[in-house]
Amino acid sequence: MVNWAQTYDCHGDVDRVPGLLALVEREDDAEAWIELEHRLVLEHDLLSPASLAALPRLVRLAARSTTARHLAGAIVERAASHHEGDELMAGNAEVIVELGALLDRHLRSRPADYLLTFRALLAVHEQYHWANALGNFDDDFYELPCPHCAAEVTIAIGSYGRYAAIRDWDLGDTDRRDLRPSPAEQLSGVGLWMYDIAVRDEQEALAEGICHLFGKAECPRCASVFTLADEYAAANCPVLR
Template sequence: MSRAQDLSDGSRDGVHGRDCYGDVDRVPELLARVEREDDAATWDELGHRLVLEGDLVFPASFAALPRLVRLASGSTRARGLAGAIVRCGAGGHGCDDQLAACAGAIAEFSGLLDRHLRSRPDHYLSPFRDLLAAEGHYHWSTVLGDFSDDFYQVACPHCAVEVTIAIGDYGRYSAIRDWHLGDVDRRDLRPASPEGLSGTGRWMHETVVRDGQRVLADGLTYLFGRTECPRCASVFNIADEYEAANRPLM
């Protein structure tokens, strides 16, 4: 779960807003510096001040977002930092107003990410997860893996038992996880057909197919497919149950 830190003093103009140390002037200085030259040490300090411990964001984070988005088309560092801010802010409580104030920058960022993904970058998953966050699919942006070693925990909607969903090179199954015996009472997942996908699943699948990401495309058909509960044998949609349990509270 992402966290937000004292967002009441945030600014919309990209100049003010407290960072992780409570400073209001240092982030604008650092932004001005990276706008002049792509300096690794400056980017490192900027990233630390805007996204602490991987999930803690600040008023300065949102204030900096428009300037980071303007840099993102030509800077991998700016694109990654902007993505981290959107992902972390979206998952936390108390950030709604800050995100709403950045709606224009986030929409611009979404378009930029989509164009970047069309170029089929080597490290595809990270910007794809950033795109998910920018498009409002926050729960998937934080957990989606490359389907080589992915596990998702869902509750059976019928008997409420916790079910482990595995999608990876070792298999595609549901199971009850026993910490001594491992995954027991496995049941094969039932993938959705690409034609049968709808909503978020269809959009995600069409995007990765467009960009030639075959492993992601195949994994998504299982993630948005169905499975049988190992305990009560009822059949349910995996993604529906995961989304219902993991959407941020409004």
């Protein structure tokens, strides 16, 4: 049982979230949803006790409310990215499993909000760095240091090109090197899991982009070759304390 009198939201208040939840449970009140979002996920990395306390009720609403589904996914993404994420998620383990199943069913319907739902599912599986960064591969850029020479490398995966480059703010992306996508049969782990879901749901651009994301890149500075996804994940996973 949640003691809302001691459960602070992102504004430090204890008296608004339970009433707002009760209101959206009764009716799909747009203003109440807006305020809930600001109180539960106000800033990118901010997580409040009220955010986690509200999660079970949001998941119950998620089957019939797109807003609830998106808000629940955002809360899980923040919990997964927190350095104490495992401890925070443990208290809601059953709810998170329920949310994951709901998100997966929604993806199978090939909804208009496919990418947002896909990212929420990644957060449920604690792949917070991809949940935060993954785009539709139309205009995606990833910045990471070369693991061999530490040069800052820009990775582009989009309709204009798929390459590694050194970004110059006057000259643009210079010394481009084409990415080397991974053949689907060589994918493994989270890359294979992501690819299989995209293929299952006939998301061809997403599946192709994932092959590039989990492929290899050549550093324009030192010509060393590295696995793009491994280096990006290493640079963006939360640090354990």
